[in-house]
Amino acid sequence: MVVVAITAAFSLLVGLGFSFAGAWLVLPFAGLEVLAIAYAFYYIHCHAGDYESITIEGDSLTIEKHDYKYDSRTVFNRYWAGVLVRELPCGDHSLFLRSHGKEVEFGRHLMNDDQRLLLAEQLKKRVGVIT
Amino acid sequence: MSYASTAGHDEHHDHPTGIMRWLTTTNHKDIGTMYLIFSLIMFMVGGLMILAVRVELFQPGMQLMQPDFYNQLIGVHALVMIFAALMPAATGFANWMLPLQLGAPDMALPRLNNWGFWLLPPAAILLTLPFTLALFGIGDGAIATGWTFYAPLSVQGGIGVDFAIFAVHILGISSVMGSINVIVTIFNMRAPGMTLMKMPMFAWGWLITAFLLIATIPVLAGAVTMLLTDRHFGTHFFNAAGGGDPILFQHLFWFFGHPEVYILLLPVWGFMPQILQTFARKPMYGYKAQVYSFWGIGVLSVVVWAHHFFTVGMPVPALIYFMFSTMAISVPLAVLFFCWIATMWRGSMTFETPMLFAVGWIILFGIGGLTGLVLADVAADAQYHHTYFVVAHFHYTLFAGGIMGIMAGVYYWLPKMTGHMYNENLGKLHFWLTAISFNLTFIPQFFLGLAGMPRRIPDYALQFADFNAVSTVAALVLGLSQLLFIYNIVSCARGGKKATDKVWEGSDGLEWTLPSPPPYHSFTVQPVIK
Numbered sequence: 001m002v003v004v005a006i007t008a009a010f011s012l013l014v015g016l017g018f019s020f021a022g023a024w025l026v027l028p029f030a031g032l033e034v035l036a037i038a039y040a041f042y043y044i045h046c047h048a049g050d051y052e053s054i055t056i057e058g059d060s061l062t063i064e065k066h067d068y069k070y071d072s073r074t075v076f077n078r079y080w081a082g083v084l085v086r087e088l089p090c091g092d093h094s095l096f097l098r099s100h101g102k103e104v105e106f107g108r109h110l111m112n113d114d115q116r117l118l119l120a121e122q123l124k125k126r127v128g129v130i131t
Numbered sequence: 132m133s134y135a136s137t138a139g140h141d142e143h144h145d146h147p148t149g150i151m152r153w154l155t156t157t158n159h160k161d162i163g164t165m166y167l168i169f170s171l172i173m174f175m176v177g178g179l180m181i182l183a184v185r186v187e188l189f190q191p192g193m194q195l196m197q198p199d200f201y202n203q204l205i206g207v208h209a210l211v212m213i214f215a216a217l218m219p220a221a222t223g224f225a226n227w228m229l230p231l232q233l234g235a236p237d238m239a240l241p242r243l244n245n246w247g248f249w250l251l252p253p254a255a256i257l258l259t260l261p262f263t264l265a266l267f268g269i270g271d272g273a274i275a276t277g278w279t280f281y282a283p284l285s286v287q288g289g290i291g292v293d294f295a296i297f298a299v300h301i302l303g304i305s306s307v308m309g310s311i312n313v314i315v316t317i318f319n320m321r322a323p324g325m326t327l328m329k330m331p332m333f334a335w336g337w338l339i340t341a342f343l344l345i346a347t348i349p350v351l352a353g354a355v356t357m358l359l360t361d362r363h364f365g366t367h368f369f370n371a372a373g374g375g376d377p378i379l380f381q382h383l384f385w386f387f388g389h390p391e392v393y394i395l396l397l398p399v400w401g402f403m404p405q406i407l408q409t410f411a412r413k414p415m416y417g418y419k420a421q422v423y424s425f426w427g428i429g430v431l432s433v434v435v436w437a438h439h440f441f442t443v444g445m446p447v448p449a450l451i452y453f454m455f456s457t458m459a460i461s462v463p464l465a466v467l468f469f470c471w472i473a474t475m476w477r478g479s480m481t482f483e484t485p486m487l488f489a490v491g492w493i494i495l496f497g498i499g500g501l502t503g504l505v506l507a508d509v510a511a512d513a514q515y516h517h518t519y520f521v522v523a524h525f526h527y528t529l530f531a532g533g534i535m536g537i538m539a540g541v542y543y544w545l546p547k548m549t550g551h552m553y554n555e556n557l558g559k560l561h562f563w564l565t566a567i568s569f570n571l572t573f574i575p576q577f578f579l580g581l582a583g584m585p586r587r588i589p590d591y592a593l594q595f596a597d598f599n600a601v602s603t604v605a606a607l608v609l610g611l612s613q614l615l616f617i618y619n620i621v622s623c624a625r626g627g628k629k630a631t632d633k634v635w636e637g638s639d640g641l642e643w644t645l646p647s648p649p650p651y652h653s654f655t656v657q658p659v660i661k
Binding site (some may be wrong): 003007010011014015018021022023025026027028029030032033036037040041043044048112115 | 356386
């Protein structure tokens with residue numbers, strides 16, 4: 001907030017100064033730029049705390065997600081849950097956990113497809129019918 | 132500072148390949164590479180333009196071109212070098228190195244990063260297209276006002292001015308996008324434990340650069356938009372006959388133009404102490420003093436703009452204010468020079484190519500700074516203004532201080548980027564040829580300026596002939612020696628001796644903890660700064 005406020009104050013001050021000198025067209029550009037900076041910081045602020053977690057404890061498999069201000073918590077029976085990997089048109093994969101008609105995507109924030117596939121393999125060993 | 136880090140291993144690449152990799156990439160290293168390649172191409176384009184100018188100036192009289200075409204070459208050369216070569220080079224390093232140095236997986240806003248880069252090629256085309264068409268007799272050519280767009284000349288200019296206005300707008304948007312990304316990345320993506328005062332100097336240099344761009348780009352955008360409306364929509368912002376003020380344009384332009392010098396130089400000042408400490412094998416001297424000096428220079432740079440047009444006629448108090456405020460910049464700059472020299476003092480120095488460029492850079496940029504002090508003197512400036520003295524001064528500042536600094540950075544980080552060592556002998560040859568020919572090009576121009584030769588003229592009086600001939604021959608050598616640079620980069624990218632992770636014995640920083648070349652995804656686990 002402090003960074004955005006100082007940047008905005010200086011930019012708008014310059015814009016206003018030149019407006020008083022007759023160059024009022026500086027001000028709209030300064031305003032647009034301040035909006036862009038504020039939005040960039042707001043976006044990062046909103047999503048800085050995003051996370052996904054998966055907990056396997058006893059018979060239960062708990063998936064928790066935090067995306068902006070939305071929290072979700074899904075609990076499956078570990079032995080009834082299934083791991084599903086779908087290929088996307090771009091060649092990447094998305095990972096889902098499902099049970100009793102309910103499906104939850106997991107691993108969107110992983111940095112690459114390999115990590116998602118590795119996680120899917122590891123989950124398959126720990127959930128569903130374990131042999 | 133010590134580090135604990137984990138680098139991601141990416142034996143399996145899932146990212147797109149071929150042209151789509153480059154068009155759609157959001158990877159900071161890919162985008163950094165594109166910026167650097169683009170910058171190198173435009174450096175050669177701008178260089179060829181000015182070599183044509185120098186050939187024309189080899190002898191008095193008109194040899195090769197008409198005066199209007201000469202003016203186009205001068206203007207487009209400057210715009211290309213500043214906006215399409217130097218700035219993208221600094222942004223390329225920011226993309227490559229900021230996430231690596233801060234311990235971040237990527238820049239904070241990767242898609243914005245991609246857009247920021249892909250705005251550059253259309254802008255470069257807009258800038259050079261009218262000029263290229265004029266070569267084939269189509270249209271009335273590119274902007275012929277010099278890079279400053281001064282009104283009323285630019286109000287009366289041909290369609291090339293409109294092309295340049297749109298190009299500047301696009302380049303400005305790209306710069307603002309890059310700046311927002313840098314600021315957000317630095318404030319949000321630093322590794323745990325990396326406080327602001329533990330950041331590498333390069334990050335500090337870029338942070339202040341980004342703030343300067345944010346502060347000044349709207350002023351340039353407003354100025355060229357007003358120019359556009361004066362040209363086509365009947366406004367009179369800069370037309371004295373309609374109640375406007377052509378001097379207002381100069382104030383607007385230089386409010387952007389002077390900080391622009393520091394925008395080009397601060398990133399170089401940022402990584403140069405890192406190069407010096409690497410090859411002096413001792414810690415950087417005066418980290419805090421350098422950070423505070425950066426801030427001092429950043430703040431002063433936005434309040435000194437009118438020294439670029441002392442001779443236009445200003446009230447005496449304004450002249451005195453701008454003279455002393457300009458001279459005040461030499462205080463933090465002197466602190467920086469002291470720190471750079473003290474970093475080398477009693478170090479176990481070796482002179483690999485990056486260090487040669489760094490030491491040469493200190494000496495030559497020092498000359499640029501000292502001649503700037505001369506120009507800051509109102510009384511002396513009346514004689515030097517608009518002469519070749521100014522041309523020589525700003526080339527010592529921007530070629531030696533900017534481009535030679537960038538070259539030091541390229542040689543320093545190229546093994547890290549490519550995973551191969553460059554040819555050291557070729558690098559050293561490149562340095563010596565560049566340093567000698569650069570001095571032989573521009574020292575004569577100081578004398579020409581002192582003797583009264585004005586800038587931006589295609590013909591000159593006979594007494595200036597000898598110095599111009601020397602300058603032209605040296606400029607041709609300077610231009611040709613850059614082919615060694617390109618050859619060295621290309622051959623290093625294609626293969627060569629394998630570089631180690633640390634590359635240099637004295638290197639210190641997070642980027643050197645990663646493999647050479649770094650994996651596609653840099654830090655899959657955040658490093659911890661202890």
